[in-house]
Amino acid sequence: MTTYDTDVVVIGAGPVGLTLANLIGVRGHRATVLEARHELIDYPRGVGLDDESIRTLHTAGLWERIQPFTVPHHVVRLVNGTGQVLATNDPRTREFGYPRKHGFIQPLVDKELATGLDRFDGTKLVFGHRVVGIEDRGDHVAVTAERLDADGNTVATLTLRARYAVGCEGGSSFTRKWMGAQFEGKSPSTRWVVVDVENDPIGTPSVYLGADPRRPYVSIGLPQGIRRWEFMLHDDEPTELVDDPRFMHALLARHVPDPSALKVINQRTFTHHGRVASDFRKGRVFIAGDAAHLMPVWLGQGWNSGIRDATNLAWKLTAVLAGDADDALLDTYTEERRGHAADMIDVNMAAGRVMKMGRFGGKVRDMAATALNAVPKWKSYFTELRFKPMPRYATGVVVDQASLTPGRARATFKSKNGKLAPFIDSAGELSPVGLQFIQPRVNSADATNVLLDDVTGDWWTLATWGTDPTAFLSAADLELVCRHRIRLVSFMPETQRVWAQKRYADSPAPVTVVGDTSGALKDWFDVRACGLVLLRPDRFVAAASLTRQAPQALAAVRTAGSLLTPQTTAGSTAGSTAGSTEGVRA
Known part of the structure; x- marks a missing residue:
């Protein structure tokens, strides 16, 4: 061995x-x-x-x-060569428990x-x-x-x-x-020089992406009084030019008086890939x-x-x-x-x-940005960072919400004929499977006003809204739950948490009751046509279903995740807990 x-x-x-x-x-x-x-x-x-x-x-x-x-709530503004703000990226959501962007x-x-x-x-x-x-x-x-x-x-x-x-x-x-x-991909030839200085000579706390046709730049306020600039080098400017203090002072002169007085702590040249x-x-x-x-x-x-x-x-x-x-x-x-x-x-x-557009393209871009900012829906597209693709896993350790088929998950739970499947009660048709689950602040029997992950832990979670998550699980299901240390959780309005803690005390396996103090969990379930979710250790939704479908959802996740059954071991794999029944009540 x-x-x-x-x-x-x-x-x-x-x-x-x-x-x-x-x-x-x-x-x-x-x-x-x-x-x-x-x-x-x-x-x-x-x-x-x-x-x-x-x-x-x-x-x-x-x-x-x-x-x-770190510094929270880093606001990013795209500006043109005259300082006009073309777009602002300032998402204020705390969907996952923290401000969206930090420096x-x-x-x-x-x-x-x-x-x-x-x-x-x-x-x-x-x-x-x-x-x-x-x-x-x-x-x-x-x-x-x-x-x-x-x-x-x-x-x-x-x-x-x-x-x-x-x-x-x-x-x-x-x-x-x-x-x-x-x-695979591209390595554009464009080079940039980055300069970090101490004792920020500007003092503004956020980020400016300068889409200046003369020379694109970036200016960033960072923690501990550090200011970063990045400047694009033109094709006819040799890299060695950045070693000339006169050249660097000319780059910085449009941003700060007396560049020679800056205390540079880092200067490097790089190429985007x-x-x-x-x-x-x-x-x-x-x-x-x-x-x-x-x-x-x-x-x-x-x-x-x-x-x-x-x-x-x-x-x-x-x-x-x-x-x-x-x-x-x-x-x-x-x-x-x-x-x-x-x-x-x-x-x-x-x-x-967008950053590197020339004079003509820049004018067209600026006019388009002005028009888009006049429409609240399009303005929020940039403000709330909606253009950034959130991770959504369509294949892998996921289960299709409509068919409960393991390994693949459609973004919608509509059936092929366009009807909602498998049941009709729904305020929407988008499936949460493959997306990261939210993280509001919650209460439990042991903690008050804490982030959800502090209650559910960092491994598997089977959670239901408003019900006992063991209600439809068989003894074999509960054995699988124990085998993989799947935490059983009931999300409840905070007004019902104490009742649920008493009610579920005699459930066939331990149930953690989570009090939804802000309504965020209720709102999440309200528009997603599911009463049950199986969360992966990375907090992505592996499966979503009705509570009655708990056994099928659990079995499908076992298949999608290549999880071993209580009767199966991993051969020579160390640390196996196969066959363990600890935590399941008789």
């Missing part, structure tokens, strides 16, 4: 690799992070943090430590992600090790790395044996090349983050898309490692993440084209 040095080798100590390792550690498994550098990157890169990513950081137990390095300082956040690994026995971050070989041996993977001295010379070689390996080492990924995956790998998995090896996809910076989605990868992959890896699921579950990672990453690239590339 193979002895593993670790459960997962993570290649690269960027935010994606560190987040993935933390999520693996939180769920009780080991990860070793190998990083070629001798320390974390100390210059800012990403500056935009989404509410979805914050939800993941909270799951990892790190949000309270990271929050001081942040990446080096400080990365440091907290790295420090977070110290919480877990058997999980470690190893600097100065460059991966040079990967071998998939069928039942495990061997990863070979060279240990480097301070000058980059090889002084020793290390080989780690693990169940899986994940490459998170950026756009030039060794892992992706080893996999033989194509890196729009690429996505043809596959995110090969056997026991995966890629995530920039190793799997590169996108322009316009909407701040490079960092966040990588965190979505880590969120999706982490729960699937840990389910397989724990013996809860068959290895086939891991095939759904590419299925679910690649399409959304490609969609985000397309949106970012389109935003770049």
Whole structure:
């Protein structure tokens, strides 16, 4: 029997690799992070943090430590060369429990992600090790790395044996090349210079995307008094020009008096890319983050898309490692993440084209923007960030709401003949399956005014509105619920919570009653033609149905997620709880 040095080798100590390792550690498994550098990157890169990513950081137990390095409600304004506001992006929803957009300082956040690994026995971050070989041996993977001295010379070689390996080492990924995956897309030749300064000389707290035909720019107010500018370089301007203080002062002179007085803490030149790998998995090896996809910076989605990868992959890896699921579950990672990453690239590339329009195109754009802003419906399209495609998984660990067929989920629960299916009572026809579930503040017997995830936990949840979730579950169903640690939850109006707690105390399995204090949960169920949802560990809706269909929905999720039955074990997989009946009352 193979002895593993670790459960997962993570290649690269960027935010994606560190987040993935933390999520693996939180769920009780080991990860070793190998990083070629001798320390974390100390210059800012990403500056935009989404509410979805914050939800993941909270799951990892790190949000309270990271929050001081962020600023909430980052407003983004698209302006033209005269300062006219063409569009404002200012979403005020807290659908997932947090403000939609934050500014942040990446080096400080990365440091907290790295420090977070110290919480877990058997999980470690190893600097100065460059991966040079990967071998998939069928039942495990061997990863070979060279240990480097301070000058980059090889002084020793290390080989780690693990169940899986994940490459998170950026756009030039060794892992992706080893996999033989194509890196499809475009790398526009346009170059940009980024400048970060201390003691923000402007002081405005938000973001301006300058669609100036003379020279597009970006100006961003960041936490701790940092100001970032990004300026596009024209094709006839050599990259070396940014090393000339006179050139840089000329760029900054339109934004601030006396550029020579600025305290520059970072200046770099970069090129935008729009690429996505043809596959995110090969056997026991995966890629995530920039190793799997590169996108322009316009909407701040490079960092966040990588965190979505880590969120999706982490729960699937840990389910397989724990013996809860068959290895086939891991095939759904590419299925679910690649399409959304490609969609985000397309949106970012389109935003770049809007930014870089010339004088004639810019005039047409400005007139169109003026007209659109006059129509409230179209204005809100930009203000509320509706142009950003939210992740929706149409294939993978999902169940079609109309047919309860596992593995695929249509966006609507209309039948093929156009009628609502399977039942008629509905205020709408859109299915929530494949979308992330909301996170309002709630009450429970043990907590008051907390976010929903703090009550339901970070694993599977079967929740109903206004009823006992065990009502239609058989003894075999409850055994499956226990086998996979599925938390049974009843959402109730806060006015009925105490009654429900008493009423469900004698249910055949423990039921957590959640008091809906704001009405957000009631409103969610009211327009979605379902009384039951099965939530995945990443808080996406795996299935939605009527409460009476609970057994069918549960069985379909078991199939879609390759979940093992109480009678089935994962062979040599460690940590299996097959056959356990703990928590089910006789």
